[in-house]
Amino acid sequence: AELPAYDTLRERIMDTERLATVGGTIWLSQDEEKANSILMNAKRAEIAEGFKNPLKYAPAMHFFQGRQYVHQSEVFRIIQRMPKGAFLHGHNTGMVSSKWIIQNLTTSSNLYTCMDVNQLLIFTYDQSKCHSEIQNVCTERNDLNEKDRMKYERQLERHINMHRKHPEMMLPNRTLIWKQFENIFTTVDKLYKYRPTYCAYHKRLLEELCEDNIIYAEIRASLSPLYDETNRTYNTLEVANELERIVEEFKAKHSDFVGLKVIYAKRNRASEDEMAKRIVTFKQLHNAKPNFIIGFDLIGNEDTGDPIHKYINELSDLPSTAHYFFHAGETNWYGRTDWNMMDAILLNTKRIGHGFALPKHPQLWSTIKKRHIAIEVNPISNQVLGLVWDLRNHPASFMIAENFPIIISSDDPGVWGAKGLSYDFYYAFMALAPAEADLRFLKQLALNSIKYATLTSDERRKINRVFQKKWLEFIASVIRN
Numbered sequence: 231a232e233l234p235a236y237d238t239l240r241e242r243i244m245d246t247e248r249l250a251t252v253g254g255t256i257w258l259s260q261d262e263e264k265a266n267s268i269l270m271n272a273k274r275a276e277i278a279e280g281f282k283n284p285l286k287y288a289p290a291m292h293f294f295q296g297r298q299y300v301h302q303s304e305v306f307r308i309i310q311r312m313p314k315g316a317f318l319h320g321h322n323t324g325m326v327s328s329k330w331i332i333q334n335l336t337t338s339s340n341l342y343t344c345m346d347v348n349q350l351l352i353f354t355y356d357q358s359k360c361h362s363e364i365q366n367v368c369t370e371r372n373d374l375n376e377k378d379r380m381k382y383e384r385q386l387e388r389h390i391n392m393h394r395k396h397p398e399m400m401l402p403n404r405t406l407i408w409k410q411f412e413n414i415f416t417t418v419d420k421l422y423k424y425r426p427t428y429c430a431y432h433k434r435l436l437e438e439l440c441e442d443n444i445i446y447a448e449i450r451a452s453l454s455p456l457y458d459e460t461n462r463t464y465n466t467l468e469v470a471n472e473l474e475r476i477v478e479e480f481k482a483k484h485s486d487f488v489g490l491k492v493i494y495a496k497r498n499r500a501s502e503d504e505m506a507k508r509i510v511t512f513k514q515l516h517n518a519k520p521n522f523i524i525g526f527d528l529i530g531n532e533d534t535g536d537p538i539h540k541y542i543n544e545l546s547d548l549p550s551t552a553h554y555f556f557h558a559g560e561t562n563w564y565g566r567t568d569w570n571m572m573d574a575i576l577l578n579t580k581r582i583g584h585g586f587a588l589p590k591h592p593q594l595w596s597t598i599k600k601r602h603i604a605i606e607v608n609p610i611s612n613q614v615l616g617l618v619w620d621l622r623n624h625p626a627s628f629m630i631a632e633n634f635p636i637i638i639s640s641d642d643p644g645v646w647g648a649k650g651l652s653y654d655f656y657y658a659f660m661a662l663a664p665a666e667a668d669l670r671f672l673k674q675l676a677l678n679s680i681k682y683a684t685l686t687s688d689e690r691r692k693i694n695r696v697f698q699k700k701w702l703e704f705i706a707s708v709i710r711n
């Protein structure tokens with residue numbers, strides 16, 4: 231008589247937990263249930279196989295080593311086809327595939343490589359930053375046969391991608407990882423500041439989002455001045471104009487795409503005066519384009535940057551229509567850098583970028599839930615940038631169990647060989663969430679991305695309509711195949 235009661239209790243506990251997780255209370259239609267069982271058959275098979283052979287189980291591996299197995303995954307293929315809603319945490323200059331960049335943006339005859347002051351390879355159209363002989367990329371490439379050309383391109387790509395065969399060698403040293411990471415942005419700095427390249431790059435950025443079934447994005451961008459072939463320069467507002475034009479042209483060709491907006495993002499190391507100036511610039515930008523330049527953020531390695539607290543005076547008055555989207559808590563420290571999360575919340579941030587350290591700060595939990603401050607979780611980014619090795623140990627598991635308002639994003643997918651959101655959704659589904667988390671979880675992630683996006687009511691109507699349509703198509707296609 232004792233045993234059935236014991237088993238009932240166990241089941242009740244498990245049910246209660248399941249209902250309390252992200253997506254736990256979502257109701258599925260009959261068709262969704264059918265698609266869900268197809269998805270879950272694939273997921274359970276992958277987990278069972280991985281339990282037997284963890285050395286080939288991507289969710290338990292570093293992305294650089296697991297990616298080849300992700301590509302074999304049926305779950306991943308389903309996730310790729312799934313409409314994922316909005317892309318809410320990414321840095322424009324890290325979002326486009328490195329392979330595409332090398333193949334498409336390094337072919338113009340006036341592009342050179344050289345070494346800068348720090349002996350770092352940079353792409354450039356002029357010699358101003360060169361501290362070595364310059365090499366014309368076209369000439370170098372054209373002198374090679376097919377096979378050597380591919381080798382040459384792989385070599386170039388290595389300078390703009392974090393991928394290494396043995397990421398474990400880098401792991402003990404986050405400073406080194408960040409150095410390699412920031413070097414990439416130095417390597418491409420001059421390349422992307424050339425207006426024609428800038429435009430082609432951002433067009434491709436939008437295409438890659440669409441190819442991954444994303445219908446809207448809010449990206450961090452610094453809007454640094456551009457120059458063009460006539461040596462004309464474009465100031466920050468003019469760069470915003472360019473970007474807006476590219477987005478509008480893209481929308482005209484892709485009627486289902488809802489749009490892309492910009493979070494003005496500047497480095498987290500600056501004097502108070504510099505910060506005050508940036509806020510002035512931000513206000514001008516926001517004033518000119520309130521529905522395009524929607525907010526402000528501080529970027530860079532949080533551990534070596536200045537704390538948000540340093541700037542509370544400068545950051546204390548934002549236009550009522552603008553928002554903060556602070557990076558905060560992207561750290562392994564406890565009781566230091568992580569206080570940025572508190573300051574972000576006290577400054578009324580709309581969302582928190584990363585919030586990796588959130589489980590350590592119980593005083594912040596209820597405010598985050600009450601004020602619906604979404605946590606932008608970037609699993610692969612946190613792994614590549616050395617916060618966690620095995621993503622099953624990622625702190626977002628706690629946020630999922632506790633149904634925090636989370637969204638999943640990919641930060642700089644182009645820099646680590648991911649694309650769009652699918653890889654991060656896969657890791658969220660397979661490594662961060664419970665084994666039995668199902669289509670409800672994935673659907674909730676997509677719905678959250680829409681819920682926590684910064685949209686007008688017209689845009690909201692459109693995104694809901696488009697998402698609903700695409701979701702039904704997706705469910706039908708899963709059932710069909």
Ligand SMILES: O=c1[nH]cnc2c1ncn2[C@@H]1O[C@H](CO)[C@@H](O)[C@H]1O
Nearest residue numbers: 321322323415529530531557641642
């Ligand atoms: O995860 C991140 N945390 C903080 N800053 C980042 C992260 N990813 C990229 N950047 C910042 O964005 C710039 C490129 O636009 C990079 O230079 C880097 O400092």
